[in-house]
Amino acid sequence: MNSNLVKNSIRFLGLVFLQILIFNNIYFLGYINPAIYIAFVLLYPLKKERGSFLFLSFLIGLTIDIFSNTGGVNAAATLFIAYIRISILNFILRKNDYDYILFKLKSLSLIKIFSFIFILTFIHQFIIYSLESFYLKDILSSSLKALYASIFSSIILFFSIQLFSKKK
Protein backbone atom coordinates (compact mmCIF):
# COMPACT_ATOMS: atom_id res chain seq x y z
CA MET A 1 0.00 0.00 0.00
CA ASN A 2 2.67 2.43 1.08
CA SER A 3 4.99 1.48 -1.76
CA ASN A 4 2.11 2.07 -4.14
CA LEU A 5 1.75 5.61 -2.82
CA VAL A 6 5.47 6.32 -3.26
CA LYS A 7 5.44 4.80 -6.74
CA ASN A 8 2.49 6.89 -7.86
CA SER A 9 3.90 10.14 -6.43
CA ILE A 10 7.21 9.58 -8.23
CA ARG A 11 5.34 8.74 -11.41
CA PHE A 12 3.21 11.88 -11.06
CA LEU A 13 6.19 14.22 -10.64
CA GLY A 14 8.36 12.45 -13.18
CA LEU A 15 5.70 12.58 -15.87
CA VAL A 16 4.94 16.27 -15.21
CA PHE A 17 8.59 17.23 -15.60
CA LEU A 18 9.10 15.05 -18.66
CA GLN A 19 6.05 16.61 -20.25
CA ILE A 20 6.76 20.29 -19.60
CA LEU A 21 10.52 20.22 -20.11
CA ILE A 22 10.90 17.81 -23.01
CA PHE A 23 7.69 16.68 -24.66
CA ASN A 24 6.08 20.13 -24.78
CA ASN A 25 8.90 21.31 -27.05
CA ILE A 26 8.78 18.64 -29.73
CA TYR A 27 6.31 20.14 -32.24
CA PHE A 28 6.36 17.19 -34.61
CA LEU A 29 4.89 18.30 -37.99
CA GLY A 30 4.64 21.79 -36.58
CA TYR A 31 2.07 21.33 -33.83
CA ILE A 32 2.13 17.84 -32.31
CA ASN A 33 3.40 17.53 -28.78
CA PRO A 34 2.93 13.96 -27.57
CA ALA A 35 0.96 13.89 -24.33
CA ILE A 36 2.97 11.33 -22.42
CA TYR A 37 1.72 12.43 -19.00
CA ILE A 38 -1.53 10.52 -19.54
CA ALA A 39 0.52 7.38 -18.88
CA PHE A 40 -0.42 8.26 -15.30
CA VAL A 41 -4.09 7.60 -16.10
CA LEU A 42 -3.28 4.48 -18.11
CA LEU A 43 -1.08 2.90 -15.45
CA TYR A 44 -2.88 3.92 -12.25
CA PRO A 45 -3.92 0.72 -10.45
CA LEU A 46 -7.50 -0.37 -10.89
CA LYS A 47 -9.47 0.08 -7.67
CA LYS A 48 -13.05 -0.02 -6.55
CA GLU A 49 -12.60 3.31 -4.80
CA ARG A 50 -12.19 5.81 -7.64
CA GLY A 51 -12.33 9.18 -5.83
CA SER A 52 -8.58 9.65 -5.36
CA PHE A 53 -7.87 8.46 -8.91
CA LEU A 54 -10.27 11.03 -10.40
CA PHE A 55 -8.85 13.78 -8.23
CA LEU A 56 -5.21 12.95 -9.04
CA SER A 57 -5.95 12.81 -12.77
CA PHE A 58 -7.58 16.21 -12.55
CA LEU A 59 -4.55 17.48 -10.63
CA ILE A 60 -1.95 16.23 -13.13
CA GLY A 61 -3.90 17.85 -15.97
CA LEU A 62 -4.16 21.09 -14.06
CA THR A 63 -0.41 21.07 -13.35
CA ILE A 64 0.31 20.75 -17.07
CA ASP A 65 -2.19 23.57 -17.70
CA ILE A 66 -0.50 25.88 -15.25
CA PHE A 67 2.84 25.34 -16.94
CA SER A 68 1.54 25.78 -20.47
CA ASN A 69 -0.92 28.55 -19.63
CA THR A 70 -3.97 26.85 -21.10
CA GLY A 71 -6.52 27.37 -18.33
CA GLY A 72 -8.20 24.05 -17.61
CA VAL A 73 -8.01 22.33 -20.99
CA ASN A 74 -5.69 19.47 -19.99
CA ALA A 75 -7.43 19.06 -16.64
CA ALA A 76 -10.83 18.64 -18.30
CA ALA A 77 -9.51 16.14 -20.85
CA THR A 78 -7.49 14.07 -18.37
CA LEU A 79 -10.34 13.91 -15.88
CA PHE A 80 -12.68 12.79 -18.61
CA ILE A 81 -10.50 9.89 -19.75
CA ALA A 82 -9.93 8.92 -16.13
CA TYR A 83 -13.68 8.72 -15.63
CA ILE A 84 -14.34 6.62 -18.74
CA ARG A 85 -11.24 4.41 -18.39
CA ILE A 86 -13.17 1.55 -16.80
CA SER A 87 -15.88 1.64 -19.48
CA ILE A 88 -13.24 1.49 -22.22
CA LEU A 89 -11.64 -1.50 -20.49
CA ASN A 90 -15.06 -3.17 -20.31
CA PHE A 91 -15.52 -2.50 -23.99
CA ILE A 92 -12.14 -3.91 -25.00
CA LEU A 93 -12.15 -6.96 -22.74
CA ARG A 94 -15.90 -7.54 -22.99
CA LYS A 95 -16.33 -8.21 -19.30
CA ASN A 96 -17.49 -6.34 -16.22
CA ASP A 97 -15.74 -7.87 -13.24
CA TYR A 98 -12.05 -7.68 -12.53
CA ASP A 99 -9.68 -9.13 -10.04
CA TYR A 100 -8.87 -5.63 -8.87
CA ILE A 101 -5.66 -6.40 -7.02
CA LEU A 102 -4.07 -8.67 -9.58
CA PHE A 103 -5.11 -6.77 -12.69
CA LYS A 104 -2.12 -5.63 -14.75
CA LEU A 105 -2.25 -3.82 -18.07
CA LYS A 106 0.81 -5.77 -19.18
CA SER A 107 -1.00 -9.07 -18.86
CA LEU A 108 -3.26 -8.21 -21.82
CA SER A 109 -2.38 -8.98 -25.41
CA LEU A 110 -0.44 -6.33 -27.32
CA ILE A 111 -3.29 -5.47 -29.63
CA LYS A 112 -5.63 -4.91 -26.67
CA ILE A 113 -3.06 -2.73 -24.90
CA PHE A 114 -2.59 -0.63 -28.00
CA SER A 115 -6.30 -0.16 -28.66
CA PHE A 116 -6.83 0.77 -25.00
CA ILE A 117 -4.06 3.39 -25.25
CA PHE A 118 -5.20 4.67 -28.62
CA ILE A 119 -8.89 5.12 -27.73
CA LEU A 120 -8.10 7.03 -24.53
CA THR A 121 -5.42 9.15 -26.22
CA PHE A 122 -7.71 10.07 -29.08
CA ILE A 123 -10.54 11.16 -26.77
CA HIS A 124 -8.02 13.12 -24.70
CA GLN A 125 -6.52 14.89 -27.71
CA PHE A 126 -9.94 15.55 -29.21
CA ILE A 127 -11.14 17.31 -26.06
CA ILE A 128 -7.92 19.33 -25.89
CA TYR A 129 -8.00 20.54 -29.48
CA SER A 130 -11.70 21.37 -29.48
CA LEU A 131 -11.56 23.18 -26.12
CA GLU A 132 -8.49 25.10 -27.22
CA SER A 133 -10.01 26.43 -30.42
CA PHE A 134 -13.46 26.82 -28.80
CA TYR A 135 -15.21 27.40 -32.12
CA LEU A 136 -17.70 24.90 -33.46
CA LYS A 137 -16.75 25.66 -37.04
CA ASP A 138 -13.24 24.33 -36.37
CA ILE A 139 -14.53 20.93 -35.25
CA LEU A 140 -13.41 19.13 -38.39
CA SER A 141 -9.89 20.51 -38.41
CA SER A 142 -9.68 19.92 -34.64
CA SER A 143 -10.64 16.28 -34.93
CA LEU A 144 -8.19 15.76 -37.78
CA LYS A 145 -5.42 17.34 -35.73
CA ALA A 146 -6.48 15.22 -32.76
CA LEU A 147 -6.28 12.10 -34.89
CA TYR A 148 -2.73 12.77 -36.06
CA ALA A 149 -1.62 13.83 -32.60
CA SER A 150 -3.15 10.76 -30.96
CA ILE A 151 -1.55 8.37 -33.45
CA PHE A 152 1.85 9.89 -32.70
CA SER A 153 1.24 10.06 -28.94
CA SER A 154 -0.12 6.55 -28.58
CA ILE A 155 2.80 5.01 -30.48
CA ILE A 156 5.22 6.74 -28.13
CA LEU A 157 3.12 5.79 -25.09
CA PHE A 158 2.82 2.19 -26.22
CA PHE A 159 6.56 1.72 -26.65
CA SER A 160 7.51 3.53 -23.47
CA ILE A 161 5.05 1.48 -21.44
CA GLN A 162 6.44 -1.68 -23.04
CA LEU A 163 10.01 -0.63 -22.33
CA PHE A 164 9.79 0.88 -18.88
CA SER A 165 7.28 -1.19 -16.98
CA LYS A 166 8.63 -4.22 -15.22
CA LYS A 167 7.79 -7.69 -16.44
CA LYS A 168 6.34 -9.95 -13.81
Add this chain to the structure above:
Amino acid sequence: MQQIIFFIQKYRYFLLFIFLEIIAIVLTIQTHSLHRSKFISATNRFTGSIYEKTNGFSELFILKKNNAQLSQENTRLKNLLAATTIKNSNSFLDSTHSLQKFTYTNAKVTKNNFRKKRNFIWINKGTKDGVTKGMGVINSNGIIGVTVDATKNYALILSILNIDSSINVKLKSKRHIGSLTWNGTHYKNVQLNDIPREAKIKIGDTIVSGGESNLFPEGIPIGVIKNFDFDRNFYENINVVLFNDMSAIEYVQIIQNLHKKELDSLNQYISNE
Protein backbone atom coordinates in the same frame (compact mmCIF):
# COMPACT_ATOMS: atom_id res chain seq x y z
CA MET B 1 -33.44 13.13 3.42
CA GLN B 2 -32.39 9.52 3.34
CA GLN B 3 -33.21 9.48 -0.34
CA ILE B 4 -30.76 12.33 -0.97
CA ILE B 5 -27.97 10.64 0.99
CA PHE B 6 -28.61 7.43 -0.88
CA PHE B 7 -28.50 9.31 -4.16
CA ILE B 8 -25.16 10.98 -3.30
CA GLN B 9 -23.79 7.61 -2.12
CA LYS B 10 -24.75 5.95 -5.33
CA TYR B 11 -23.54 8.60 -7.72
CA ARG B 12 -20.61 9.99 -5.73
CA TYR B 13 -17.97 9.38 -8.41
CA PHE B 14 -20.17 10.87 -11.08
CA LEU B 15 -20.84 13.94 -8.92
CA LEU B 16 -17.12 14.34 -8.18
CA PHE B 17 -16.42 14.03 -11.89
CA ILE B 18 -19.00 16.69 -12.80
CA PHE B 19 -17.77 19.01 -10.05
CA LEU B 20 -14.10 18.84 -11.13
CA GLU B 21 -15.03 19.06 -14.80
CA ILE B 22 -16.95 22.28 -14.15
CA ILE B 23 -13.89 23.75 -12.42
CA ALA B 24 -11.75 22.86 -15.44
CA ILE B 25 -14.21 24.38 -17.92
CA VAL B 26 -14.52 27.58 -15.87
CA LEU B 27 -10.73 27.90 -15.80
CA THR B 28 -10.65 27.40 -19.57
CA ILE B 29 -13.27 30.07 -20.21
CA GLN B 30 -11.46 32.45 -17.91
CA THR B 31 -8.26 32.21 -19.94
CA HIS B 32 -10.23 32.81 -23.10
CA SER B 33 -11.75 35.99 -21.79
CA LEU B 34 -8.30 37.25 -20.82
CA HIS B 35 -9.30 38.18 -17.29
CA ARG B 36 -6.79 35.73 -16.05
CA SER B 37 -7.60 33.67 -13.02
CA LYS B 38 -5.85 34.45 -9.79
CA PHE B 39 -4.89 30.83 -9.27
CA ILE B 40 -2.85 30.60 -12.44
CA SER B 41 -1.33 33.99 -11.86
CA ALA B 42 -0.20 33.14 -8.34
CA THR B 43 1.74 30.16 -9.56
CA ASN B 44 3.35 32.21 -12.29
CA ARG B 45 6.34 32.85 -10.03
CA PHE B 46 7.01 29.17 -9.58
CA THR B 47 6.56 28.19 -13.21
CA GLY B 48 8.56 31.21 -14.33
CA SER B 49 11.58 30.23 -12.27
CA ILE B 50 11.55 26.69 -13.66
CA TYR B 51 11.39 27.92 -17.23
CA GLU B 52 14.17 30.42 -16.55
CA LYS B 53 16.47 27.65 -15.33
CA THR B 54 15.92 25.41 -18.34
CA ASN B 55 16.14 28.34 -20.70
CA GLY B 56 19.54 29.24 -19.27
CA PHE B 57 20.75 25.84 -20.35
CA SER B 58 19.40 25.89 -23.89
CA GLU B 59 20.63 29.47 -24.31
CA LEU B 60 24.23 28.24 -24.40
CA PHE B 61 23.67 26.81 -27.85
CA ILE B 62 22.60 30.07 -29.47
CA LEU B 63 25.09 32.41 -27.78
CA LYS B 64 26.91 33.16 -31.00
CA LYS B 65 23.78 34.25 -32.85
CA ASN B 66 22.71 36.38 -29.89
CA ASN B 67 26.04 38.16 -29.79
CA ALA B 68 25.81 39.01 -33.45
CA GLN B 69 22.30 40.35 -32.96
CA LEU B 70 23.35 42.47 -30.00
CA SER B 71 26.31 44.01 -31.76
CA GLN B 72 24.12 44.81 -34.73
CA GLU B 73 21.64 46.53 -32.47
CA ASN B 74 24.50 48.38 -30.80
CA THR B 75 25.78 49.78 -34.08
CA ARG B 76 22.31 50.89 -35.08
CA LEU B 77 21.84 52.74 -31.79
CA LYS B 78 25.28 54.35 -32.00
CA ASN B 79 24.49 55.63 -35.46
CA LEU B 80 21.20 56.99 -34.20
CA LEU B 81 22.91 58.70 -31.27
CA ALA B 82 25.53 60.26 -33.51
CA ALA B 83 22.84 61.66 -35.78
CA THR B 84 20.86 63.24 -32.96
CA THR B 85 23.82 64.79 -31.15
CA ILE B 86 24.86 66.67 -34.27
CA LYS B 87 21.35 67.99 -34.71
CA ASN B 88 20.91 69.08 -31.12
CA SER B 89 24.42 70.26 -30.32
CA ASN B 90 23.39 73.92 -30.13
CA SER B 91 20.30 73.48 -27.99
CA PHE B 92 20.07 72.45 -24.38
CA LEU B 93 17.51 70.28 -22.73
CA ASP B 94 15.34 71.63 -19.93
CA SER B 95 15.00 68.67 -17.62
CA THR B 96 11.85 69.95 -15.90
CA HIS B 97 9.97 70.13 -19.16
CA SER B 98 11.42 67.00 -20.61
CA LEU B 99 9.95 65.85 -23.87
CA GLN B 100 10.71 62.28 -23.01
CA LYS B 101 7.48 60.34 -22.94
CA PHE B 102 8.68 56.75 -22.86
CA THR B 103 11.31 54.82 -20.94
CA TYR B 104 12.54 51.35 -21.84
CA THR B 105 13.37 48.36 -19.66
CA ASN B 106 15.38 45.50 -21.06
CA ALA B 107 14.22 41.92 -20.43
CA LYS B 108 14.96 38.40 -21.53
CA VAL B 109 12.37 35.96 -22.84
CA THR B 110 12.18 32.83 -20.69
CA LYS B 111 9.49 31.05 -22.69
CA ASN B 112 7.92 31.85 -26.03
CA ASN B 113 4.81 30.30 -27.58
CA PHE B 114 3.97 30.82 -31.23
CA ARG B 115 2.30 27.65 -32.42
CA LYS B 116 -1.01 27.82 -30.61
CA LYS B 117 -3.98 30.07 -31.25
CA ARG B 118 -3.50 31.93 -27.99
CA ASN B 119 0.20 32.54 -27.53
CA PHE B 120 1.94 34.05 -24.54
CA ILE B 121 5.52 35.06 -23.80
CA TRP B 122 7.17 34.94 -20.39
CA ILE B 123 9.91 37.45 -19.50
CA ASN B 124 12.24 37.75 -16.54
CA LYS B 125 11.31 41.25 -15.36
CA GLY B 126 8.42 41.98 -13.04
CA THR B 127 6.99 44.58 -10.69
CA LYS B 128 10.39 44.75 -8.97
CA ASP B 129 11.75 46.43 -12.12
CA GLY B 130 8.67 48.58 -12.65
CA VAL B 131 6.97 46.29 -15.15
CA THR B 132 3.21 46.19 -14.60
CA LYS B 133 0.10 45.11 -16.44
CA GLY B 134 -0.70 46.96 -19.66
CA MET B 135 2.71 47.95 -21.04
CA GLY B 136 3.85 47.64 -24.63
CA VAL B 137 6.73 45.28 -25.48
CA ILE B 138 8.97 45.64 -28.54
CA ASN B 139 12.34 44.48 -29.84
CA SER B 140 14.60 45.90 -32.51
CA ASN B 141 12.43 44.45 -35.32
CA GLY B 142 8.98 45.53 -34.19
CA ILE B 143 6.16 44.99 -31.74
CA ILE B 144 6.05 41.82 -29.60
CA GLY B 145 2.88 42.31 -27.56
CA VAL B 146 1.39 43.80 -24.40
CA THR B 147 1.96 42.71 -20.79
CA VAL B 148 -1.16 41.21 -19.23
CA ASP B 149 0.13 40.14 -15.86
CA ALA B 150 3.17 40.73 -13.68
CA THR B 151 4.47 39.17 -10.50
CA LYS B 152 7.49 40.29 -8.50
CA ASN B 153 10.09 38.78 -10.81
CA TYR B 154 8.24 37.80 -13.99
CA ALA B 155 5.72 39.16 -16.42
CA LEU B 156 3.41 37.58 -18.95
CA ILE B 157 3.02 39.10 -22.42
CA LEU B 158 0.00 38.68 -24.64
CA SER B 159 1.83 38.04 -27.91
CA ILE B 160 0.60 39.70 -31.11
CA LEU B 161 0.26 36.09 -32.22
CA ASN B 162 -2.84 35.68 -30.06
CA ILE B 163 -6.30 35.72 -31.58
CA ASP B 164 -7.42 37.99 -28.73
CA SER B 165 -4.75 40.59 -29.41
CA SER B 166 -5.56 43.85 -31.17
CA ILE B 167 -3.05 46.64 -31.72
CA ASN B 168 -3.53 50.15 -33.00
CA VAL B 169 -1.49 50.71 -36.18
CA LYS B 170 -1.35 53.00 -39.19
CA LEU B 171 -0.05 53.08 -42.72
CA LYS B 172 3.35 54.69 -42.74
CA SER B 173 2.81 56.81 -45.82
CA LYS B 174 -0.89 57.63 -45.56
CA ARG B 175 -1.81 58.23 -41.90
CA HIS B 176 -4.88 55.99 -42.07
CA ILE B 177 -5.45 54.15 -38.83
CA GLY B 178 -6.36 50.48 -38.46
CA SER B 179 -6.02 47.61 -36.04
CA LEU B 180 -3.74 44.62 -36.22
CA THR B 181 -5.08 41.20 -35.25
CA TRP B 182 -4.10 37.59 -35.86
CA ASN B 183 -6.24 34.80 -37.32
CA GLY B 184 -4.22 32.01 -35.75
CA THR B 185 -2.87 30.38 -38.89
CA HIS B 186 0.72 31.36 -39.55
CA TYR B 187 3.25 32.95 -37.23
CA LYS B 188 4.74 35.20 -39.93
CA ASN B 189 1.44 36.72 -41.09
CA VAL B 190 -0.91 38.99 -39.17
CA GLN B 191 -4.07 40.72 -40.37
CA LEU B 192 -4.88 44.39 -40.75
CA ASN B 193 -8.49 45.46 -40.12
CA ASP B 194 -10.70 48.55 -40.08
CA ILE B 195 -8.84 50.31 -42.87
CA PRO B 196 -11.23 52.91 -44.36
CA ARG B 197 -12.09 52.44 -48.01
CA GLU B 198 -10.68 55.87 -48.84
CA ALA B 199 -7.18 54.65 -48.06
CA LYS B 200 -5.36 53.62 -51.19
CA ILE B 201 -3.22 50.72 -50.04
CA LYS B 202 -0.93 48.64 -52.17
CA ILE B 203 1.23 45.56 -51.72
CA GLY B 204 4.50 46.45 -50.04
CA ASP B 205 3.15 49.34 -47.94
CA THR B 206 4.80 49.55 -44.53
CA ILE B 207 2.67 49.30 -41.37
CA VAL B 208 3.87 51.19 -38.28
CA SER B 209 2.45 51.57 -34.78
CA GLY B 210 -0.15 54.30 -34.41
CA GLY B 211 0.08 56.80 -31.59
CA GLU B 212 -3.43 56.29 -30.26
CA SER B 213 -2.95 53.48 -27.82
CA ASN B 214 -0.47 55.05 -25.34
CA LEU B 215 1.26 51.69 -25.24
CA PHE B 216 3.73 52.21 -28.07
CA PRO B 217 5.52 55.28 -29.42
CA GLU B 218 4.27 56.29 -32.82
CA GLY B 219 6.03 54.93 -35.89
CA ILE B 220 7.63 51.64 -34.81
CA PRO B 221 7.88 49.58 -38.03
CA ILE B 222 5.87 46.35 -37.82
CA GLY B 223 5.63 44.77 -41.27
CA VAL B 224 4.63 45.14 -44.91
CA ILE B 225 1.37 44.35 -46.69
CA LYS B 226 1.62 41.03 -48.48
CA ASN B 227 -1.78 40.73 -50.17
CA PHE B 228 -5.40 41.88 -49.83
CA ASP B 229 -8.86 41.65 -51.42
CA PHE B 230 -10.87 44.70 -52.44
CA ASP B 231 -14.46 43.59 -52.54
CA ARG B 232 -17.69 45.65 -52.68
CA ASN B 233 -15.75 48.79 -51.84
CA PHE B 234 -14.29 47.22 -48.71
CA TYR B 235 -10.84 45.97 -47.92
CA GLU B 236 -10.79 42.37 -46.80
CA ASN B 237 -8.16 39.89 -45.68
CA ILE B 238 -5.24 42.27 -45.61
CA ASN B 239 -2.24 40.10 -44.74
CA VAL B 240 0.84 41.71 -43.23
CA VAL B 241 4.24 40.01 -43.11
CA LEU B 242 6.01 40.81 -39.85
CA PHE B 243 9.57 42.13 -39.85
CA ASN B 244 10.00 40.17 -36.64
CA ASP B 245 10.69 36.46 -36.57
CA MET B 246 8.33 35.62 -33.70
CA SER B 247 9.78 32.13 -33.45
CA ALA B 248 13.17 33.45 -32.36
CA ILE B 249 12.90 36.31 -29.90
CA GLU B 250 15.42 36.48 -27.12
CA TYR B 251 15.71 40.03 -25.74
CA VAL B 252 12.84 42.51 -25.59
CA GLN B 253 12.23 46.04 -24.36
CA ILE B 254 9.26 46.94 -22.19
CA ILE B 255 7.91 50.42 -22.78
CA GLN B 256 6.78 52.51 -19.87
CA ASN B 257 4.66 55.50 -20.78
CA LEU B 258 5.54 58.31 -18.39
CA HIS B 259 2.33 60.15 -19.21
CA LYS B 260 0.09 57.11 -18.81
CA LYS B 261 -1.46 58.30 -15.53
CA GLU B 262 -2.34 61.66 -17.01
CA LEU B 263 -3.82 60.13 -20.15
CA ASP B 264 -5.74 57.57 -18.14
CA SER B 265 -7.28 60.25 -15.95
CA LEU B 266 -8.48 62.04 -19.08
CA ASN B 267 -9.97 58.83 -20.40
CA GLN B 268 -11.63 58.32 -17.03
CA TYR B 269 -13.58 61.50 -17.67
CA ILE B 270 -15.01 60.06 -20.88
CA SER B 271 -16.05 56.79 -19.31
CA ASN B 272 -17.67 58.66 -16.39
CA GLU B 273 -19.83 60.76 -18.71
